[in-house]
Amino acid sequence: xxxxxxxxxxxxxxxxxxxxxxxxxxxxxxxxxxxxxxxxxxxxxxxxxxxxxxxxxxxxxxxxxxxxxxxxxxxxxxxxxxxxxxxxxxxxxxxxxxxxxxxxxxxxxxxxxxxxxxxxxxxxxxxxxxxxxxxxxxxxxxxxxxxxxxxxxxxxxxxxxxxxxxxxxxxxxxxxxx
Numbered sequence: 001x002x003x004x005x006x007x008x009x010x011x012x013x014x015x016x017x018x019x020x021x022x023x024x025x026x027x028x029x030x031x032x033x034x035x036x037x038x039x040x041x042x043x044x045x046x047x048x049x050x051x052x053x054x055x056x057x058x059x060x061x062x063x064x065x066x067x068x069x070x071x072x073x074x075x076x077x078x079x080x081x082x083x084x085x086x087x088x089x090x091x092x093x094x095x096x097x098x099x100x101x102x103x104x105x106x107x108x109x110x111x112x113x114x115x116x117x118x119x120x121x122x123x124x125x126x127x128x129x130x131x132x133x134x135x136x137x138x139x140x141x142x143x144x145x146x147x148x149x150x151x152x153x154x155x156x157x158x159x160x161x162x163x164x165x166x167x168x169x170x171x172x173x174x175x176x177x178x
Contacts, residue, residue, distance in 0.1 A: 009114035032081035
């Protein structure tokens, strides 16, 4: 089974951009598309949309390796997405609040924790135009909380060019696989 890398960080840190760029550079890196109880693709992420009823059905069928609720939505990581035989690494966008559950759910697990300066986050959140000013302020206030800890955590700053962040992340993951 592939190594699962949980990519975490505050809103606006660029998780999806970093993940997509990493997968574009290496054929052995695959993205796990999450099932989310919102329309597919809403929020800028390539996700699989599901109604609450559909999500309940997937839980009943034991289709998820991991699932959780946050911000009025439910998120699930399909078992098939992390059991990809063509992948040596599977990247999945996770909530920082579910890392302990993820550590139990996935055998070979690493956390890629992305950080960015508050000014960078504010500019990115404003540019994507999904949140109100009040929601942006709330997200920025939460940005420094729940910073992951542990020997399985790799922390990378994503304030500069995407290519630099991706290069650092790929280099950091190499020793993990050795």
